[in-house]
Each structure stands twice: as C-alpha cells, then as structure tokens.
Amino acid sequence: MLRIVLTTAFALMTTVASAAVDIKTITSPGGINAWVVEEPSIPFVALEIRIEGGTSLDEPGKRGATNLMMALIEEGAGDMTAQEFQTELESLAASFSFRAFDDTIAISAQFLSENKDEALALLQTALTDPRFDDDAIERVRAQVLTGIASDAKSPNSIAGAAFDAAAFGDHPYGSSADGTVESVNALTRDDLVTAHQNALTRDRIFVSAVGDITADALGPLLDDLLGGLPAEGPPLPDDVAFGLDGGITVIDFETPQSVALFGHEGIKRDDEDFFAAYILNQILGAGGFESRLMQEVREERGLTYGISTFLVPKEHAELMLGQVASSNATIAEAIEVTRNEWARMANEGVTAEELETAKTYLTGEYPLRFDGNDAIANIMVGMQMIGLPTDYVVNRNDYVDAVTLDDVNRVAAELLQPDNLHFVVVGQPEGLSDQ
Structure with a gap:
C-alpha cells in the first residue's frame, strides 16, 4: 500500500511544475542556508543536499575512497545492519540516494509527509553514523572492482581516462574517481572513516527542499539532520590548467x-x-x-x-x-x-x-x-x-x-x-x- 501511495505522489508531482516556482531562502538557527518551495497540496517532500569537494578530496594514495564511502552510506548505520536499514527504508516508502562526483557529493531524499520524522531520523543516522561493516565493505568493494574491470574493456571509458590523464596530470581530475584496482583493494575501514569526515562537512553545504514543508520548519529540521557533521573539511584542490595541445x-x-x-x-x-x-x-x-x-x-x-x-x-x-x-x-x-x-x-x-x-x-x-x-x-x-x-x-x-x-x-x-x-x-x- 505504501508503494502505491509513493507512486501516486510521484505522479502528482508534475502538477507542481505547472505553477510558478516561488523560491524562499532561509538560514537555519545553526547557520545552514537553504532554498525552499512550499507546495502543501501534495503530501510529499523532495530534499536535495550537495557538499562541495567530492572525490577530489581523496587523500594521496587513497583514490576511490570517497566513491566507495558514499556507496556504503546506506549499507548499515547506527545499530542497523545493511538489511535492517533497507527494511526500515522500505517500510517508510522513502527513497534515498548517495552519489559522489568530482567536485561534490549529492544526497537526495524523497519521503511522504506522514513519515517525515522517521525518514529524516533514518537519513540523519546514515549521514552521521554509517557502520562501514567489514562484510559490507567487501561486498561493495567487489562491485566497484567489477565496474573498474568493465571500464578497462570499454572504448569510451578508455578514451575518457586517457584524455583526463593527459589533460590534468596529477590533479584529481586526471584520474578516475572510482580509483584503480590497486588503490581500491588497499582501502581500509579507517580510510573510509577519514573520507567520510573529509567529504561530509557543514562548511560547504547547499540545500533545497520542495513540497509539503514550510520555510519556518525547514531550518530546525536541517540543524537536526546535518548539525552532527564536522564543521569544516580540508582545503579544496587548486584550479588546474587544461594541459593538452592540439x-x-x-x-x-x-x-x-x-x-x-x-x-x-x-x-x-x-x-x-x-x-x-x-x-x-x-x-x-x-x-x-x-x-x-x-x-x-x-x-x-x-x-x-x-x-x-x-x-x-x-x-x-x-x-x-x-x-x-x-x-x-x-x-x-x-x-x-x-x-x-x-x-x-x-x-x-x-x-x-x-x-x-x-x-x-x-x-x-x-x-x-x-x-x-x-x-x-x-x-x-x-x-x-x-x-x-x-x-x-x-x-x-x-x-x-x-x-x-x-x-x-x-x-x-x-x-x-x-x-x-x-x-x-x-x-x-x-x-x-x-x-
């Protein structure tokens, strides 16, 4: 039944797009800036969080750490194993997504208004207290290595890797965010904990929310959700010149x-x-x-x-x-x-x-x-x-x-x-x- 309700909410969301997008800006009591579009006619909220830095914050010799870490965020958190976390997420008819890119990490959440408190509590646990259990690490590591092996046989991926390496050299843009077989195999749980502390910080957060939520309610919600993250992250990489001639x-x-x-x-x-x-x-x-x-x-x-x-x-x-x-x-x-x-x-x-x-x-x-x-x-x-x-x-x-x-x-x-x-x-x- 919850799946049906969530599917219906997604279908109804298109009606919001036909109306004018009235964006309000807020700053939470804890200092988090966000944009919000209030749309109470549909009992549904979409939340988007971006944090600058992304896979470019991988430490030397740890290429692929941020990518692997983000893939493990919902593979168990707090006192919940990976299976227990997914069961709880399913019971709430909520949807979470955690992705890593060159310059940012992306966290997406969609949930029904009636389950808002429980869904956000689950998301908060995932963001601030991921377990990084050994069995989950090995399972997801194997998935990443399979992707790397597939890329090694893909002409498009080979071209992209060679172009990036020649254009950007030792800058993070010059290598794959997935890492190499050697670097991914060498990653330890401590490396993932460090990547988490470096990538998920409050100083470079951008947030937007759309749906059945008010500007007044969003600020305290964000402090509860994100206030437990580290205040600051490491410096961002320097700019890099394009290094390829014709x-x-x-x-x-x-x-x-x-x-x-x-x-x-x-x-x-x-x-x-x-x-x-x-x-x-x-x-x-x-x-x-x-x-x-x-x-x-x-x-x-x-x-x-x-x-x-x-x-x-x-x-x-x-x-x-x-x-x-x-x-x-x-x-x-x-x-x-x-x-x-x-x-x-x-x-x-x-x-x-x-x-x-x-x-x-x-x-x-x-x-x-x-x-x-x-x-x-x-x-x-x-x-x-x-x-x-x-x-x-x-x-x-x-x-x-x-x-x-x-x-x-x-x-x-x-x-x-x-x-x-x-x-x-x-x-x-x-x-x-x-x-």
Missing part, C-alpha cells in the same frame, strides 16, 4: 569501430558570455539532428550514427568536449570533417536562422525540466552552487533571448580553437597515428 592520440584496441573523445579549454559558468557559448554549442553539436556536426558528419557523409559536443564547466577547470564513433576505415575522415567544421564556425560564425532555431528550442524545453518536486529541488540546489539568484528560473529564457548574432559569432571566434582540438581515438583506426 593533436591526436591513438590507443590500440581490437574493435571494428573506433571511438574518439575530443576537446580543448572551455568557458567558466559565471562568464558573462556563457549564454552565448551555450547557444553556440547547441548549434555546433548539442542540438541533435539540427546541429552542424550531425548534419556534416552523419547526414551528409554517413560517417557515424551520432556526434555531440558539450560544455563542461567544472569547479577547477573548464572544457569544451565532443565525442564521435565511426568505423576504423572512416574515423580519420570523421575527425577531419569535425575539425574543419570547428574551424568554419570559428571563422564564419552562425547564421541568423540557426540562432533563432536554437533559441526557440532552448526556451521551449526549459519549462519541461520542472516536471516534479525532485526535479525542481535538483535545479534549485544546482543554482545555489553556481551562484545564481532565486529569480533565475523566471529570467533564464530572457537571458537566452538577449543573446545577439554578434554575441554568438564573437564568442565563436574566441572559444572555438580548431588548432587546439585534441582527439583521443580508441580502436584500430586506418590512416591515423599519434600527432
């Missing part, structure tokens, strides 16, 4: 199809030209079949099923990346066409028609992102992390519409660097070698 790196891998990851330095999310760059990227490679690269590489020449580009403004570095797969016999041509199209857009810019098509799509799809309490909470916490104001959700499409053709073409000339594009190719490409 060229090609070929990694031999037996497969009939080569994959290529390519890119160069990108643009900061808080740059005044970010919206122009965002629209530019939509036209170049992020716009599906409407994008230039898809037209030139797939539609005109049939060299691939798909090619895409994306802006990646990380906390300590910025990239503009793309990916394409093609047969070993045609990947060289796909790379040549990609580089030429990159240069053509840098030199000639985009057309007024392309700009208007991209704007129409980007402004039309934006409201569709607000399709439930959890989606809204996720958007809100992301806004906080990059320093956007609460009225951004109202004004965002105006920012897109304000970008002119001159803006986009100026940014195209500045951002796109065809000579600095580096391609990491995994496969047995014909006519390609390291350059």
Whole structure:
C-alpha cells in the first residue's frame, strides 16, 4: 500500500511544475542556508543536499575512497545492519540516494509527509553514523572492482581516462574517481572513516527542499539532520590548467569501430558570455539532428550514427568536449570533417536562422525540466552552487533571448580553437597515428 501511495505522489508531482516556482531562502538557527518551495497540496517532500569537494578530496594514495564511502552510506548505520536499514527504508516508502562526483557529493531524499520524522531520523543516522561493516565493505568493494574491470574493456571509458590523464596530470581530475584496482583493494575501514569526515562537512553545504514543508520548519529540521557533521573539511584542490595541445592520440584496441573523445579549454559558468557559448554549442553539436556536426558528419557523409559536443564547466577547470564513433576505415575522415567544421564556425560564425532555431528550442524545453518536486529541488540546489539568484528560473529564457548574432559569432571566434582540438581515438583506426 505504501508503494502505491509513493507512486501516486510521484505522479502528482508534475502538477507542481505547472505553477510558478516561488523560491524562499532561509538560514537555519545553526547557520545552514537553504532554498525552499512550499507546495502543501501534495503530501510529499523532495530534499536535495550537495557538499562541495567530492572525490577530489581523496587523500594521496587513497583514490576511490570517497566513491566507495558514499556507496556504503546506506549499507548499515547506527545499530542497523545493511538489511535492517533497507527494511526500515522500505517500510517508510522513502527513497534515498548517495552519489559522489568530482567536485561534490549529492544526497537526495524523497519521503511522504506522514513519515517525515522517521525518514529524516533514518537519513540523519546514515549521514552521521554509517557502520562501514567489514562484510559490507567487501561486498561493495567487489562491485566497484567489477565496474573498474568493465571500464578497462570499454572504448569510451578508455578514451575518457586517457584524455583526463593527459589533460590534468596529477590533479584529481586526471584520474578516475572510482580509483584503480590497486588503490581500491588497499582501502581500509579507517580510510573510509577519514573520507567520510573529509567529504561530509557543514562548511560547504547547499540545500533545497520542495513540497509539503514550510520555510519556518525547514531550518530546525536541517540543524537536526546535518548539525552532527564536522564543521569544516580540508582545503579544496587548486584550479588546474587544461594541459593538452592540439593533436591526436591513438590507443590500440581490437574493435571494428573506433571511438574518439575530443576537446580543448572551455568557458567558466559565471562568464558573462556563457549564454552565448551555450547557444553556440547547441548549434555546433548539442542540438541533435539540427546541429552542424550531425548534419556534416552523419547526414551528409554517413560517417557515424551520432556526434555531440558539450560544455563542461567544472569547479577547477573548464572544457569544451565532443565525442564521435565511426568505423576504423572512416574515423580519420570523421575527425577531419569535425575539425574543419570547428574551424568554419570559428571563422564564419552562425547564421541568423540557426540562432533563432536554437533559441526557440532552448526556451521551449526549459519549462519541461520542472516536471516534479525532485526535479525542481535538483535545479534549485544546482543554482545555489553556481551562484545564481532565486529569480533565475523566471529570467533564464530572457537571458537566452538577449543573446545577439554578434554575441554568438564573437564568442565563436574566441572559444572555438580548431588548432587546439585534441582527439583521443580508441580502436584500430586506418590512416591515423599519434600527432
């Protein structure tokens, strides 16, 4: 019955998205800042918590510790074993998620209003008193090692690992957040306890809540939930420059199809030209079949099923990346066409028609992102992390519409660097070698 109620709550959440998003800001008595959207018509709450640092806080020689630690958060807490914890979570019809990324850890919770106190008490126990039992550690360690072994056989993962290592070297961005077989096997329970103390701290917390909760109630709730975490964490890593020049790196891998990851330095999310760059990227490679690269590489020449580009403004570095797969016999041509199209857009810019098509799509799809309490909470916490104001959700499409053709073409000339594009190719490409 509880499963049915929870499923119904998720279905009803879409009605919230159709209303105006009225964001309120609060500071808890204990000093935790948060954003909240009150929606009492549905007896359901979505809570999103982000803490800066993430897997980049792994200590030297302990790569993969934060990732493994976060995977163990709900594998037993307080006086509950892993099975007992999951049984309690199921009985409350609640949902928790714990994830680790390069620059942040993410904690998500959804629960029914009638079970709020019990669900939050369970979440508080998981966050402040994880057990890290030996049997759970070994079980989850084995799962992580299976993932690492799978990545070692995946052309896409191999390309990503090689690109990151060459671009960022000894910086945490230069290695996999999962760690290596050697580093993960060497992790001890003490390492996981240290990773927990370093990653879950109050000084870099961002919180959003949406649903059947008031701004007045949220503050004390957050103090109860998060007040037991350490006050401060270790320093964040330094910024790192993108360290790859233009060229090609070929990694031999037996497969009939080569994959290529390519890119160069990108643009900061808080740059005044970010919206122009965002629209530019939509036209170049992020716009599906409407994008230039898809037209030139797939539609005109049939060299691939798909090619895409994306802006990646990380906390300590910025990239503009793309990916394409093609047969070993045609990947060289796909790379040549990609580089030429990159240069053509840098030199000639985009057309007024392309700009208007991209704007129409980007402004039309934006409201569709607000399709439930959890989606809204996720958007809100992301806004906080990059320093956007609460009225951004109202004004965002105006920012897109304000970008002119001159803006986009100026940014195209500045951002796109065809000579600095580096391609990491995994496969047995014909006519390609390291350059």
